[in-house]
Amino acid sequence: MHMKLYALLTLFSLSTxxxxxxxxxxxxxxxxxxxxxxxxxxxxxxxxxxxxxxLATQGMVFTDAHSGSSVxxxxxxxxxxxxxxxxxxxxxxxxxxxxxxLITKDRPTVSGFLKNEGYHTAIIGKWHLNFKYxxxxxxxxxxxxxxxxxxVGSKIPDGPIHRGxxxxxxxxxxxxxxxxxxxxxxxxxxxxxxxxxRLTQKSVQYIxxxxxxxxxxxxYVPLGSPHTPIVPTPEWEGKSGLxxxxxxxxxxxxxxxxxxxxxxxxxxxxxxxxxxxxxNGCSKAAGIxxxxxxxxxxxADLRGSKADLWDGGHRIPFIVKWPGRVKPGSESDQxxxxxxxxxxxxxxxxxxxxxxxxxxxxSFLPALYGKKIVxxxxxxxxxxxxxxxxxxxxxxxxxxxxxxxxxxxPKEKQAPAGAAPGQLYDMSTDLGEKKNLYEEKPDMxxxxxxxxxxxxxxxxxxxxxxxxxxxxxxKLWKSGEPKKGKRP
Numbered sequence: 001m002h003m004k005l006y007a008l009l010t011l012f013s014l015s016t017x018x019x020x021x022x023x024x025x026x027x028x029x030x031x032x033x034x035x036x037x038x039x040x041x042x043x044x045x046x047x048x049x050x051x052x053x054x055l056a057t058q059g060m061v062f063t064d065a066h067s068g069s070s071v072x073x074x075x076x077x078x079x080x081x082x083x084x085x086x087x088x089x090x091x092x093x094x095x096x097x098x099x100x101x102l103i104t105k106d107r108p109t110v111s112g113f114l115k116n117e118g119y120h121t122a123i124i125g126k127w128h129l130n131f132k133y134x135x136x137x138x139x140x141x142x143x144x145x146x147x148x149x150x151x152v153g154s155k156i157p158d159g160p161i162h163r164g165x166x167x168x169x170x171x172x173x174x175x176x177x178x179x180x181x182x183x184x185x186x187x188x189x190x191x192x193x194x195x196x197x198r199l200t201q202k203s204v205q206y207i208x209x210x211x212x213x214x215x216x217x218x219x220y221v222p223l224g225s226p227h228t229p230i231v232p233t234p235e236w237e238g239k240s241g242l243x244x245x246x247x248x249x250x251x252x253x254x255x256x257x258x259x260x261x262x263x264x265x266x267x268x269x270x271x272x273x274x275x276x277x278x279x280n281g282c283s284k285a286a287g288i289x290x291x292x293x294x295x296x297x298x299x300a301d302l303r304g305s306k307a308d309l310w311d312g313g314h315r316i317p318f319i320v321k322w323p324g325r326v327k328p329g330s331e332s333d334q335x336x337x338x339x340x341x342x343x344x345x346x347x348x349x350x351x352x353x354x355x356x357x358x359x360x361x362x363s364f365l366p367a368l369y370g371k372k373i374v375x376x377x378x379x380x381x382x383x384x385x386x387x388x389x390x391x392x393x394x395x396x397x398x399x400x401x402x403x404x405x406x407x408x409x410p411k412e413k414q415a416p417a418g419a420a421p422g423q424l425y426d427m428s429t430d431l432g433e434k435k436n437l438y439e440e441k442p443d444m445x446x447x448x449x450x451x452x453x454x455x456x457x458x459x460x461x462x463x464x465x466x467x468x469x470x471x472x473x474x475k476l477w478k479s480g481e482p483k484k485g486k487r488p
Contacts, residue, residue: 021117021118022272023210023217023218023219023272024217024272024273024345025219025259025272025273025275026218026277026341027221027274027277028076028079028222028279029226029277029278030072030126030278030279031226031280031282032226032249032252032316033298033299033312034278034281034299034300034302034315034317035297035299035300036282037049039057039061040061040317041297044296044301045296045300046246046295047240047246047250048250049253050257051257051260052256052276055256055321058321059321059330060319060320060321060327060332060367061318061332062318062319062334062336063332063333065318065338066311066316066335066338066382066392067314067316067337067338068084068337068338068360069085069280069382069385070281070307070382070383070384071094071279071306072173073090073094073128074086074383075279075338076127076128076279077103077129078337078338078339078360080103080342081103081342081358082354082357082358082360083107083358083360083361084359084360084381085102085383086383086387087459087470088469088471089471090102091471091474092385092386092387094128094173095128095129095130096175097131097172097173097176098130098133098142098144098147099132100130100132100158101129101131101132101159101163102129103129103163104470105162108342108354108358109163109342110164110341110342110345110358111164111218112163112164113164113345113346113351114218115164115218117349117351118216119216119217120166120216121165121167121217121218122166122167122168123160123167123169123219123221124168124220124221125170125223126173126174126222127160127170127172127181128222131156131158131172133147133151133155133186134155136154136185139155150176151186152187152188152189153185154179155184156181156186161183161184167183168181168182168183168184169181169182169183169199170199170222170224174228174229178192192229195224196224196231196233196255199223199224199255203259204262206219207219207259207262207263208262210266211266222279225249226248226286227285228283228285230244230245230248230285236250236254242291242296246291256276259274269323270324272322274320274321275318275320276318276319277317277318277319278317279316280307280313281298281308281313282306282312283305284408288305298312299312301431302315302431302433303408303432303434304406304408305407305408306407307408308384308406309388309389309390309401309406310399310404310405310408311431312408313384313406322368325368326368326369327370334367334372334373335379335392337360339358340362342354342357343358343362344361347363348363353462353464359459359460359461359467360377360460360462361462362377362462376464377461378451379391379394379451379455379461381452381461382399384401384405384406387478388400388406388478388479391448391452392427395427395428396425396426396427396444396448397425397433398423398438398448398452400422400449400452400478400479401423402420402422403419405479415479420436420439421477421482423436424437424438424441424444424448425437456474
């Protein structure tokens, strides 16, 4: 009798605890520019995005949010670990698959943390952090040299379900998108045009499957769109009037609407925190010039695009809806980074910040309540596709690059002769990064450079015990260190 009563009380206690924890949905688009969302770019944005616009009216828009890098893999690493990816062996570029997972087994992840806190955790979409593919019979590792896409039946020993997720459905990256993966197995080969509808359907199905569960859920939706291959389905072709990229953005926006509808269907709208964002700026593959001729400016008033060190490469849409907590139609201009999800989740659940992980993560929870973020981080570090560094503190941004540091002209090798070794901008008055103050304000350059160097050497940018980078020879100046007398 006593045991039955204890069991009932325990069950009641857990149910009460879970009821107090919100569901969390984190939608991260792939190569969606800041200016691709119409409500963020009302004068220069021509692609209709009604569902994301509605989300913005229902929640809070962050106008100074940044990805951890200006390309795919590093940002995704930062989202899940709360740590800059350049602290790993990946110093530039992205991973290609058929290799060990970039997130090591001992590295804490936000998915693992939430799972330990009683959440059911799922990822539906693009992983792009590497994993191996094994022959299901022999256990032999498949080679990328032999297979463009892993064979159906391939086993995955180090994927999402080994990094804190209970469920995975999706693909690795754009290069082998046709290989559909569920949990730890390749289950099918499917034309790439079917992937976005598939992810939409699976996200809806997952949400609906949680209807009768007493546990809260964390649904991570890393979409593969509007990244290449740009393949809107026939029902979306021609919708935007701006070509296939515009159509694909509209189809991506549709996913947000379907997720909202699914939440309404199961009666979980009021108990769900939704975050919508992108992994970096818009890619040149979208046809940025052609879109501009039609009046659509993918980066709004920002300079540059995907891969660049300029803000168009890494300032991204970031919208949070949380009914009853976040004021509808509100806005925050506080500086945040996508590495901040981990610390925000620990803060939300009343847990202490990690000492052995999330080294570059700061909670933005106070901002959701209209308060100032209390940060132990002096500034935010930006990183380009080629590994060039930048440092942002308050309005000041220092770039250790002569030009874009990425794909936009002028590239580093195209920098004019005699160009300053770096760039310094006052982002409060020069959002387009047009007036380089590097040589006019050597004291500010020296101050920001010292903070950057310290954050690199300490293995963390937040308060806590000194940590260690996985890679010991991080090169600060990728385009050549300034000559004596030119370095501040």
